[in-house]
Amino acid sequence: DTGVSQNPRHKITKRGQNVTFRCDPISEHNRLYWYRQTLGQGPEFLTYFQNEAQLEKSRLLSDRFSAERPKGSFSTLEIQRTEQGDSAMYLCASGQWGEETQYFGPGTRLLVL
């Protein structure tokens, strides 16, 4: 399978705990995006990387959120001190500069109790 993969697929945590999600993009893609999707809504942009550089962050990405892509391949999204409002589907997408498309992974569904 050469598509975008995300782990874990589901995460249940208690309020105040930290969680980390991983995204493995399509191997030749140099762009990687994180989105958040709540029930009944379309995905909302959080941040994106070109290779290892984080080039844009949404205002949705509060101080409790941090994303990394240390070697320009996989990426991690960490949420510290989770709140119930963080419950959502977190989606990762990858793309290749110049092709202007995005391919999504299956998402990580987070539930904060």
Add this chain to the structure above:
Amino acid sequence: GQQLNQSPQSMFIQEGEDVSMNCTSSSIFNTWLWYKQDPGEGPVLLIALYKAGELTSNGRLTAQFGITRKDSFLNISASIPSDVGIYFCAGSYNFNKFYFGSGTKLNVKP
């Protein structure tokens, strides 16, 4: 942020019917993408559009990039039960990020 208005919100149609949905933006976009999402899964790319006026097909799906660059349309011909799902439009000005509509939920009765 940018607002994308997608309509209709939901549709109930009979198998074999054609479907039309559209998306409008408050700003100009250079790229429009259309996705389909099944419950619990990530969106799957259906069609990509890059030029104003462009009409692109993918099987029974046809999408158009509006002349004003502020809208896009998706048509599905001869719908079948596996077309059931939520369809999202997404637009981008510079490919740094995409803005998504809130989706059109399609139900197809066999």
